Amino acid sequence: MTTCSEGVAPEREGDDSQGGCSWYDIIDEDVNVTQGDIILNCPVIFPPSEISNNPDEIIASPQEYHDVIVMTQACDIEQGKVESVVVCPIVNLDIILAEYSFNNRKEKINFKNKIRKGFVLHYYLLNECELENDKFEYSVVNLGDIHIVSLELINRIVKEQTHRIRLKPLYREELSQTFAKTFMRIGLPRTIPEFKK
Numbered sequence: 482m483t484t485c486s487e488g489v490a491p492e493r494e495g496d497d498s499q500g501g502c503s504w505y506d507i508i509d510e511d512v513n514v515t516q517g518d519i520i521l522n523c524p525v526i527f528p529p530s531e532i533s534n535n536p537d538e539i540i541a542s543p544q545e546y547h548d549v550i551v552m553t554q555a556c557d558i559e560q561g562k563v564e565s566v567v568v569c570p571i572v573n574l575d576i577i578l579a580e581y582s583f584n585n586r587k588e589k590i591n592f593k594n595k596i597r598k599g600f601v602l603h604y605y606l607l608n609e610c611e612l613e614n615d616k617f618e619y620s621v622v623n624l625g626d627i628h629i630v631s632l633e634l635i636n637r638i639v640k641e642q643t644h645r646i647r648l649k650p651l652y653r654e655e656l657s658q659t660f661a662k663t664f665m666r667i668g669l670p671r672t673i674p675e676f677k678k
Contacts, residue, residue: 504608507615508647514566514635516555516657517648523549523568523638525628547571550622550648551635552660558632565629569660571607574619596621605659607648615646622656624663 508518527543549568557563574593583589596606603625610617639645648656 504649504652505610505612505615506647506649507612508645510640510642510644513559514551514632514639515558515647516551516553517650517653518551518639519548519571519646519648520551520568520635520638521548521642521645522546523630523635525549525568525570525630549628549630550656552627552657554657555653564632566632566635568628568630568635569622569624570626570628571620571622573617574606574621577604577621599659603663605656608652610646612646615644624660 514520524544524546527545529542547570549570551558551566552569553563553566558566574596577596578589578593581592583592592601595601596604599605603623605622605624607620607622609619647653
């Protein structure tokens with residue numbers, strides 16, 4: 482995975498003395514879905530690796546189940562402007578780290594802190610959740626793995642659950658900003674010479 486030394490998101494050094502509880506709210510199943518909602522075991526479909534030239538032939542697309550977070554803007558959902566929503570998968574931080582090779586413990590810690598500060602492209606680190614009956618460890622939103630899911634299907638899923646977790650507005654907006662920056666980066670040459678004095 483590419484790292485960005487210039488930074489993808491502002492460094493996150495703010496006080497979070499309440500831990501994971503200050504990041505999340507518990508939402509009842511009868512509350513409408515919005516941006517920042519965490520949907521457990523959501524079915525997502527992957528495009529087929531082969532496409533037929535026969536318009537009458539039906540090719541099945543692989544389907545997997547993932548924990549995801551809703552990325553579509555809250556106002557678009559609330560105003561009924563969308564029939565489908567954008568979601569990105571949430572993956573436990575340890576699973577992400579297992580995909581990389583580190584020479585020593587210090588190197589691994591440095592990489593974890595790069596993710597924490599927003600310096601690893603496509604990754605947004607979610608705080609651990611310590612809400613009663615809804616605990617989970619540090620996790621990563623993979624902003625480079627984007628899926629479209631029917632809003633009707635999402636609503637059916639949440640109705641079947643007693644409640645769900647929602648990112649509080651401050652972190653929801655930061656996540657949205659990081660998502661936007663992932664796709665709006667511009668690689669310009671540094672034409673201004675380095676200052677020597």
